[in-house]
Amino acid sequence: MKRSMTQLAKLGAAAALAAFVAAAPASAEGDKVGKSPWGPKDEIGTLNMMSDASRMEILQRIDAGKVYDLGLDLFVGMPDCCSAAFGDPTYQMYMLHTPARGGGGEELVSHSSEAISMNTHTGTHIDTLSHFGLHGKLFNGASADEALGARGWAKSGADKYPPIVARGVMIDVAKAKGVDVLPASYAITVDDLKDALAKQGTKLAEGDVVLVRTGQMGLWPDRSKLSLFTQSGLSLEAAKWLAEERKSMVLGADNLGLESFPSTNPQNFAPVHSYLLAEKGVSFIELLWLEELSKDEVYEFAFITSPLKLRGATGSPIRPVAIPVK
């Protein structure tokens, strides 16, 4: 990261980056990408846990046809992780065609359309395994030198991702702790997760999509209160517990970047990102809207979403749904 950050700094967003990125020495614990148990050609990691049987198991438990919408609105001026921090582009929508002006009465057919322009990590979105690597390599070994072209990755892009249909579990940490929102930069512990699961009476199973609620969406869409740099989120230990002990398939949270920031590891500015994506092959979802699930105390559901097949992309906007099960 060191050099690319230097290069970026020369290109303009130096100050914010300096505050954000810790030094990244050449060697550190957990500095090797993982090898996929699904073979040398695997590009999607734990998503391989899905099968017709796993999907059927949760779909047949659907209870009443009520659908919870877990996706955010996308609009000009919306908060995002990275525009102020990194100089990344903001969400934009532009009209391409509009009905004629001048009263509008004189034309038969009135045709409108528009273009959008956005960071793929804007709004509710999934991070693919190409989003973070270690030492220039992705999970399962593909290197930037071999697999990164000018316009995207030949490996682990969003186009390789299947639709996701799985058991979903929401862990309402904020509610379990009796707060509207966790404190700034709070790092959720394994005990926090266990405690919340116990209070809400939910058990995790292999292959789950596990969504963690911090309460930060109660602040949406106030840009002054939603900063990547000070967000609460998963600790590395909690991520490890979910990935290794509970064998979760996909993680998610109602914040801008899943994990607690800033990192406490001076060698890695985003240790949960690199651990999950590069070491373990676990994809995750950010900026989830979990407020209705929380209000209705719905902790278990069929989770359904389909990443757009953006060829070579490290992420995709999505709008997942949760359908309660019996």
Place this chain on the structure above:
Amino acid sequence: MKRSMTQLAKLGAAAALAAFVAAAPASAEGDKVGKSPWGPKDEIGTLNMMSDASRMEILQRIDAGKVYDLGLDLFVGMPDCCSAAFGDPTYQMYMLHTPARGGGGEELVSHSSEAISMNTHTGTHIDTLSHFGLHGKLFNGASADEALGARGWAKSGADKYPPIVARGVMIDVAKAKGVDVLPASYAITVDDLKDALAKQGTKLAEGDVVLVRTGQMGLWPDRSKLSLFTQSGLSLEAAKWLAEERKSMVLGADNLGLESFPSTNPQNFAPVHSYLLAEKGVSFIELLWLEELSKDEVYEFAFITSPLKLRGATGSPIRPVAIPVK
């Protein structure tokens, strides 16, 4: 349309438009927008047909957890409806961050991300009711003068659209006619639909998502063979039969623009668009991938998709799934 086309022509894409757009006189049969039976505040038309009960009815019939992916890949250089024809922007993806060059070994964390830029009517997508109006008004009466801002519509935008969970039916017209692909500009008739339904043994019901297969996706992604101007698709009569007789909720097809082009009505260059969206409040989906459904002869399924909530947009890219039912 006349004036806005003239204005657009001045701005550059005159020749193609001249070939495409028929004259649009001030008065014609079917020239008034419809009034919603769901009340004066309705912005989504027939999508109001969905209920917990309607969703539950199809979800409980899910058979085996197999998922058909109905969405196309999105990539630089992909075919689209409107870039050559109207000068509209093509699909683009740009890298924002990449791992440092130079061997890649010296940096711990390797971070990549990208931006996309696209016409919302690119790839598999849904057209919302704001996409086409008549005389400057949308279905249910909102006018461009009142509801169209510089950056989108305050009415009937994709952000107003619910997730769609409904019974889906695929009508395989190409297979029923024994061809790989329907002839250029072929307009599918009511009899074509009835004949195909009879051959495949499927019955339509109120509230269905009805997807029509022309076979054109067999040509994907050959840009030289996929042109909006000469595509086969629904005739106005067939669209009317589906909307009025069969009370379908949403329509769709495996082509660039649902209906047969060019229009045979000199007064309206897209009569099915304006009929469905502006008169009847029926949304529809374009560029569906129906090839696997056709190959496996899957004609009935749970259809699930969630338009991205792009505020004020006339369309949204989607990636629907079809899950067979018993």
Place this chain on the structure above:
Amino acid sequence: MKRSMTQLAKLGAAAALAAFVAAAPASAEGDKVGKSPWGPKDEIGTLNMMSDASRMEILQRIDAGKVYDLGLDLFVGMPDCCSAAFGDPTYQMYMLHTPARGGGGEELVSHSSEAISMNTHTGTHIDTLSHFGLHGKLFNGASADEALGARGWAKSGADKYPPIVARGVMIDVAKAKGVDVLPASYAITVDDLKDALAKQGTKLAEGDVVLVRTGQMGLWPDRSKLSLFTQSGLSLEAAKWLAEERKSMVLGADNLGLESFPSTNPQNFAPVHSYLLAEKGVSFIELLWLEELSKDEVYEFAFITSPLKLRGATGSPIRPVAIPVK
């Protein structure tokens, strides 16, 4: 402005706008667009003052071939007038093609290119007469209903602008007042201009390009210190004196938006903009780099710049030069 601001607010940037825009009642002093003395077809206003003779007069006085560069760098993360304030897009540059990674030694030809995306009012730029109107009309009467298409203005776009070659005069108000930079929101008076001209021994002439220095570029590129909302700049009286008494052809300043903000007129949030562009047909230049001219005490020069002929645009990035004269 009222309604479009409301519409924009719905689309997302409400809070900032509310702080910025004063109420705009339907009638006010100075609320009618001007009629051009250069005839009903004129779209460029005072730029008609240029002639071969006027250009020759200044060009033949060029002294020594030294060129002052008055343009700013454009870079990702640069300050701008309008991204934070209005949700407008920031300056972006994206790579389209890059040399292969992996050591770079194995390929003969290494080809790079890139795309840019920007508000045309970013960096050093000229505002054309289509940028501000009154009651939906531009200088010389063209109305939005008749001349504004989905993709730009048919009247007074940057494509209509000639290259500008004229006598330039820099008025160093900051230096005359003995300060590095004028106070926040300071409104430069007619006396300030007269005093500075007297101190520097410069006389204005008809047809001049008059550039006013506030000293704010000493803060460039610190985004936290360069805000449109609190910038010093011309008062309406000073603008009137330059346009009407001194018959200047083009104005300019080293700030984000020429005039002092916020406006003291509750009926008009940008009275100098609407006065110069809509009433008087005077174009102007923002974000000029005048630091070297100031340091070298160069107050008179040949001013040369060419707006990009962006069809229908309300502004264009430029990089003017000043060449001292004897």
Place this chain on the structure above:
Amino acid sequence: MKRSMTQLAKLGAAAALAAFVAAAPASAEGDKVGKSPWGPKDEIGTLNMMSDASRMEILQRIDAGKVYDLGLDLFVGMPDCCSAAFGDPTYQMYMLHTPARGGGGEELVSHSSEAISMNTHTGTHIDTLSHFGLHGKLFNGASADEALGARGWAKSGADKYPPIVARGVMIDVAKAKGVDVLPASYAITVDDLKDALAKQGTKLAEGDVVLVRTGQMGLWPDRSKLSLFTQSGLSLEAAKWLAEERKSMVLGADNLGLESFPSTNPQNFAPVHSYLLAEKGVSFIELLWLEELSKDEVYEFAFITSPLKLRGATGSPIRPVAIPVK
């Protein structure tokens, strides 16, 4: 090029590229980047030939203040080198703010602005030394591994380029040959240049900006007739003669890509580009509008242009002017 083209091909524009790019073996004549005679820190090559004296020499010869505009309009739907060929983005302009609809009479201030999005090699533009290298290195030795970040080059970007004020010479090859336009793919020879110079009575001098007219702008803006792949332009020998024998500072032409295409060298798909930019440090200008100069038989002039300082860019749109001299 081989690998990056392969990568690009995977990302979508394979067919066009295959027709365009010849094989590029690892070693070939002329395969090493040049070393600058202006020292190890030089990034702009022959532009160092400019001095106050060289500028003054041409400026003092200006004759009558007439200005020729050598820049093209930029508009939605305009022809370009690379959108169809490489999947590169087309020129786009989008409105950001517009006066309220609805008659437009009720608002005082009517504010419009827009964004543009474009390949920097669109319209009249200059190619900088970072546009083409050899074996991953630029002129004077900077390597992609060291100097290319995700968002541009740290070396030889357009931001390093000075305003250009120099003697300009137009060589009207089409006129000398008595044709409106040179034949498709015609490669202009040294004799063609000498013959045209003799016929028009012009002599070249060291440090000139030399603009070559093929007549192709007579076809502008017909996209069906303006193709990079079949354009006439400079032969490698003619480029060498201008750069080495005549010591020209900058070259230019009225075509999409300076040189004749396709290349006759199977080892290099753009040998004039790599020769001038990577071996000799000579920048050049494409898509010049030379029609008025030709009609008026103006062959010698002061040439003035200022590339936009796009940080790290391999090119910049420009709008040069030519002012005749005595």
